[in-house]
Amino acid sequence: MNALVLCIPLLPFLGFLLVGLLRNKLSRPLIGIIASGVIGIAFILTLVIFFTHYYPANAITYFDFIKNSKYDISFSFQVDQLSTLFMLIITGVGFLIHVYSTSYMHDETPAHYARYFSYLNLFVFSMLLLVLGANYVIMFLGWEGVGICSYLLIGYWFKNNQYNYAARKAFVMNRIGDVGFLLAIFWLLARLGSVDYSIVFSNASALSTTDVTGITILLFVGAIGKSAQIPLYTWLPDAMAGPTPVSALIHAATMVTAGIYMIARSNVLYSLSPVSMDIVAVIGVATALLAASIALFQNDIKKVLAYSTVSQLGFMFVALGVGAYTTGVFHVMTHAFFKALLFLGAGSVIHAMGGEQDITKMGGLRKKIPITYWTFLIAVLAISGFPFTSGFISKDEILLAAYSHSKPLFWLTAFAAVLTAFYMFRVFMLVFLGGFRGNDEQQHHLHESPPAMTIPLIILAILAAIGGFVQLPELFGGHDYFNQFLAPVVPALSHEGENLATKEYALLGGTIVGLIIIFLFCKKWFAVNQFEGKYTGFKNVLAHKWYMDELYDAIIVNPFNNIAGFLKSIVEKSGIDGIVNGVGRFIQYSSRQVRLIQSGLVGNYILIMVLSITVLFMVFWNQDLIIAFLQKIF
């Protein structure tokens, strides 16, 4: 069984090697079969673990990774309910997206096609390593691995420099977070001498409050970078430069939720530090609001979805911050379903539109691409929280948890949820309803996507619609299956003594009323063609994303570039280059002079030798003086 566990991450790695090394030899169908196949098998293996309940109490150790007199960091995996859940999401959704990609990326040449799939497989490998690792170092390995894969895939079309900058931005922002993560690991090592989850969590209470708070905040800094929270969120919208399935897999369903996984995994530490919890919740709600407000006025379909992702991640952090860890993880799952579906649907739309991403140039696609339309509608309903979809159940739980923690937090989160519904309906209406606004060529090109793309859409749509029932509130006949499943690893928030029924009815009612109002409002609002002129006033600020990128450029990027330019053109050119070349020239010069001592005359040589003996005698007898003299100089 342990070998089987090892196979799960190794299979995608094998796929990466096969597809990557033989990229010039393999044909396109074969590449697709290998790359999707390994993920499919990994998914089946994960299902085996899930159904046999193979959750060993101790970590499975394979070999010593770093071993010295002080630390013993092993390469070991922790198979438990939490990691199994994430593995199911990664391999399951990952498999669907691989299948979808075989069709979506069909225009690439075989070599690039293979490059794409090898990166994708490597990503799945790294992500599995991240969630399977039984200590923070293995998690960090996976953490870095997904970072580099994200970089490679954002810059997949590397001939476009804009995309390369986006990739670089993502990488640098992630690295900033990684520093925090690394420092947290060092801190743990220094205080506890171990980074194994079992040892860290059982000794966590021995840590002082300062230590716990410092470690958890630093871990959260890592999560901020990876999960795109304020202030390190600006890379995620730019990351949409990558192919759309990549956005679905990496920048919606899996990698960006690594931060949530990390905090859920470290819940023992966070529970010891109320300060860190509050920081997590505040950052989460602020991000949720900010990103949702920006999403309102974006015209690029993928940008809207990207900001939506940032905003949804904010919701998850709110859940974690108020102590509802399982709820946060639950929202990761439902979000993986409906957001992957939204991205893949958007990919299908872009595919149909021949590469067009501007929603103002779409419209009326309902009839042309019906499968995409219906699945997209289900996703929009789910993310907006339409009653009894997966998104409704997970989001309502977040709101309930926020309400029992603090009232202002609840109202802010709820407002963000309203905004979510608003911008999602806007996209939906602009894309699928009304009349077509694109040019004739595009209209002629419109067609439904092939089955390799639509089947994953349908499967995800089913999951997005009913996937939430595992955690249906008791009020509606549910049994908390999800919370019970995770209970051995992650504690759920207790709602004991609260009047849940009233609140849940209130939320249900509020949601229905809100959605109707929004729907009507949207219909009226988007009836008039308002895309002729530019946005004005506050709308303009939102359309420009609160000028965040400009702000970062002004206070960080540009000063940094200026310093670099100064170092390059002044310090290096005239300073360091001068010194280096000067040393070289000096040595050459002295070489030319010293050479002359070798005159070729034996008489001279013997004279110098005799003089040298004399000098050595003088040095020997006066060495105390010489040493004293040298010490005085230096």
Place this chain on the structure above:
Amino acid sequence: MNALILSAVWGIILMFCSILVKNKKAIGYIAAFGLLTILIGNIAETYGTQITHYNIYPMLLLDRFGLFFNTIAILSVFIFVLLSLIEIRKTGKYEPEFYTLIFFVICGITILTSYQNLLMLFLGIEILSIPLYILTGSDKKNLKSNEASLKYFLMGAFSTGIMLLGIALIYGGTGTFNLQPGTHSVVGTYHGISFLEITGLIILMCAMAFKASVAPFHFWAPDVYDGAPTPVTSFMATIVKVTAFLAFFKLCEVRVTDTLTAVNWKMIFAVMIVATLFIGNITAIFQQSVKRMLAYSSIAQAGFMMYAIFSLNDVAKEGLLYYAMAYSLATIGLFATMSKIKDYSFEGYNGLAKKQPTLAATNAIFLLSLSGIPLTAGFFAKYYMLASVIKTGSYTWLVIVGVCFATISIYYYFRLIQAMYFKTGNPDTIDHEITPFFKNMLIVVAVFIVLLGAFPQLLLNWFYF
């Protein structure tokens, strides 16, 4: 004793070979076979098997250190002979006598690695040197070879005089020729040691420094190395030089650490090290001839070997053995290749990689090893030397100086690699002499260097069994 007896016997056999053996080509192989027997005899003695048992104690003492060094030296000579068979045949008419002299040099080496008496030291040095004076002039028709031979002899005679003066003064100070010091005289002492002994030691050290071509007594080296036939240069610059170092080390190990602890000798060595490194490395930079560059490089490498004599501890001892191996192999290989190229200048090597890829690749490894790049033996050789100084606990600045000069040395070593690989040209090689056997030998040497660099314990574990 095995190696000493066998090498003397083989020297005489080779002398008779010039009359008895008509097939000229056979002589080189006879010599190689002779070397093999000496090598086996010496290894056998390391494990306790001797041909004869004489009580030689007060004069010679065959300890494991010396025997192990003998093995390294004889192995190096063996490789040297195999690589230079054709060159030696071409150098003058007297091939058997050439080998005879080499066997006598080995005789001198075995004495120098085991001497316990200053007179034996003198005898060993002379047995080592006198054949070399002849070998240097073995290319009789070549004026440069004759000039080198005469210069070497004149300066060698001068250093012999100095050496005898030193030994005489030590005798005057202690009343014995033994390497282990006897009773010190009571009059005219410095920290309890006779002035005569100190003066004698300094003078003796200068003479040893001359043999090891350590600055400021190195002047003979570039001229002689440049003028001598290439095989002889190769032999002198490697095996003979490291043997001189070993003798030097043995002298200092006893005389400097044990008896004269109150006297600080470090300063004088430090001056020599810095001077040697400076002159060797700096002058090598400007050379246009590869042969002359290697002559200066051998001085620079001597500077590094001086670190062992400076620190005189166990690390230094191991390091000296390691350095002897690493340095000798790489330099022998470089000289062997050079003798296949007609033009010795850097331009003559231009484009060698295109014409003779095996030669260029192996030479690149030799050069990397000499400049001390990791994964080659040269790296650990330098590492041991510098580590030995650090272990003494003081004079850290000397390590920094060493590293700086090692960096400078990369310039002239890599210049040759650059010429071979990155410049275009048609090097004038003697193609019919580059046999598959020669190439394979070079590859074996290169592989050995890399192996030593990857697993440095290989050699030293054997030293300790």
